[in-house]
Amino acid sequence: MGGKKKQEKSIPKLHVRNKHTGRYDFNALTGALPELAEHIRPNLHGDDSIDFANPDSVKILNKALLKLQYEVEGWDIPDGYLCPPIPGRADYIHHIADWLCSHNYGKIPTGEKITCLDIGVGASCIYPIIGQKEYGWRFIASDIDAKSMASSQKIADQNPTLNGKIEFRLQTEPKDIIYGILTKEERVDLTICNPPFHASAEEAQKGSLRKVNNLNKEKTKKATLNFGGQTNELWCEGGERKFIRELVRQSSKFPESCFWYSSLVSKQSNLKGIYEALEKVKATIVHTLPMGQGNKSSRIVTWTFLTKAQQKAWKDLKWNDRKK
Numbered sequence: 001m002g003g004k005k006k007q008e009k010s011i012p013k014l015h016v017r018n019k020h021t022g023r024y025d026f027n028a029l030t031g032a033l034p035e036l037a038e039h040i041r042p043n044l045h046g047d048d049s050i051d052f053a054n055p056d057s058v059k060i061l062n063k064a065l066l067k068l069q070y071e072v073e074g075w076d077i078p079d080g081y082l083c084p085p086i087p088g089r090a091d092y093i094h095h096i097a098d099w100l101c102s103h104n105y106g107k108i109p110t111g112e113k114i115t116c117l118d119i120g121v122g123a124s125c126i127y128p129i130i131g132q133k134e135y136g137w138r139f140i141a142s143d144i145d146a147k148s149m150a151s152s153q154k155i156a157d158q159n160p161t162l163n164g165k166i167e168f169r170l171q172t173e174p175k176d177i178i179y180g181i182l183t184k185e186e187r188v189d190l191t192i193c194n195p196p197f198h199a200s201a202e203e204a205q206k207g208s209l210r211k212v213n214n215l216n217k218e219k220t221k222k223a224t225l226n227f228g229g230q231t232n233e234l235w236c237e238g239g240e241r242k243f244i245r246e247l248v249r250q251s252s253k254f255p256e257s258c259f260w261y262s263s264l265v266s267k268q269s270n271l272k273g274i275y276e277a278l279e280k281v282k283a284t285i286v287h288t289l290p291m292g293q294g295n296k297s298s299r300i301v302t303w304t305f306l307t308k309a310q311q312k313a314w315k316d317l318k319w320n321d322r323k324k
Contacts, residue, residue, distance in 0.1 A: 013292065015094040017134070019069045020087035023047070024061075033064035059083050062124075070133045074158050077151055081123040084194075086130075088291075092192060092300060093130045095289050096262055099302055100190065103260075103311065109189065109319040111136045112165070117258070118142065119177060119193040119247070121168070125152035127192055128166045139166045140188065142181045144174045177243075178250040182257050189318070191251075193263040195243040241270040244301070245277040252281035255305035259314055262302040271301070278303055 014021045026048040030037045036050075039057040043049040050057040059077065065086050066072040077083060101108040114137045118127045121141035128139040143149050149168050156162040169181050182188065244263050251261045265271060271288065278286045283303040290299050306314065 014087055015091050015098075015291075017094045018087060018090050020065070020090060024049075024065075029061070029064040029068055032068035033060070036060050036064045055083065062086055066129065070129055071161065072129055072155070072159055075124075075155055077123040078147060081148065081151065084122070084124050084126045086126065088298075089126045089194075090130050090134075091291050092194075092264060093127065093134060095291055095300060096190060096192060096260075096302070097135055099260065099262075099287070099289060099300075104315050104319055107320075108135065109315075112138050113318060114138065114190075115140065115188045117182065117188045117191040119181075119191055119263075120144075120195070121148065121152050122194075123148040123151035125155040125162070125166070127194075128152075128156070128162065131192075132162060132165050137189075140169060140181070141166050142169045142171050144171045146170060175246075176250070177247050178254055182254055184254060184257060186257055187318070188258050190260040191258055191262055193244075193247065195240045195247070195263060239270075240266060241273050244270070244274050248274065248277040248281060248283075248303070251303070252283075252305065256310070258304075259306060259311070260302050260304050262300050265299050265301050268297075268299070271299075274301055281305075 026036070026040055030040070039050050039054070039060050040048050041051060050061055052058060062083055063075050066075045097108050100114075114135070116127075116131055116137050117140045119142055121128065121139075121143050123145075125141070128141055131137045131139060141149075141152060143152075149170050152166075153168050156166045156168075171177075171180055173180055244265065247261070247263060251258070265274065265288075275286065278301075283305055284307060286301070286303045288299050288301050290297065292298070304311070
């Protein structure tokens with residue numbers, strides 16, 4: 001493998017361009033969405049906050065954040081579907097934009113010439129919302145759940161800034177990730193993916209229980225998911241390690257279809273197996289981008305199969321409109 005994997009370092013704060021650094025401005029948020037006011041309550045320090053163990057409060061907060069920061073109207077998701085933590089999702093977009101910048105003569109590629117494949121868009125349409133608002137990228141959004149796709153499609157349809165900027169493609173074969181979504185002739189500039197984290201329904205329930213107990217002073221034996229999540233959103237056989245290894249395998253069958261493949265990796269212990277899979281398929285560059293928020297750390301693994309000459313040609317012709 002040509003590229004060296006840099007050692008991961010802990011980054012305890014959000015990306016500098018992330019709109020969600022610092023405390024939530026509840027005055028501005030309630031100004032954008034008055035219905036948030038009834039969910040605001042003082043935290044242990046007496047500051048305005050919400051009950052993050054209450055899924056309704058979390059969803060209303062997201063709705064207010066998206067309206068205030070991204071000018072998204074009427075955002076909603078079906079009951080029980082994953083309600084994404086927006087600051088962390090925004091961090092993925094900003095860090096991957098910096099990665100593109102570092103391989104594009106120090107300039108972030110922006111605008112509709114950049115196409116991003118969101119693998120598993122979910123019901124919230126969150127990555128396309130942020131990527132389009134911040135960098136003007138176009139998106140291909142895939143998912144195996146038809147109800148999720150319909151929800152994201154509805155969000156896009158009712159917002160002029162998103163309408164026509166996202167192409168939705170339903171994955172009809174649950175075991176496939178790239179097969180059935182991309183063709184060998186297509187060219188996308190990057191992929192992003194937030195893979196199912198857990199390896200079983202039982203593991204997902206235990207993880208959710210830990211989250212709720214961390215948020216509440218009183219212990220509970222049954223978790224109400226504050227961020228929700230359907231089966232395919234929370235777990236798959238083998239968890240994120242197996243999912244990403246399969247993503248790596250399928251990406252190798254489309255080596256010239258994408259400049260930079262990438263995926264979020266929540267568990268650092270999964271990196272070894274992912275690196276081994278990338279070594280096996282002979283990726284030319286592999287890199288790990290660290291992310292963090294407070295005491296929580298995660299990372300993005302990104303890889304390409306393009307040679308240096310192919311990378312230069314892609315950048316010059318597609319990103320910068322330079323002639324050979």
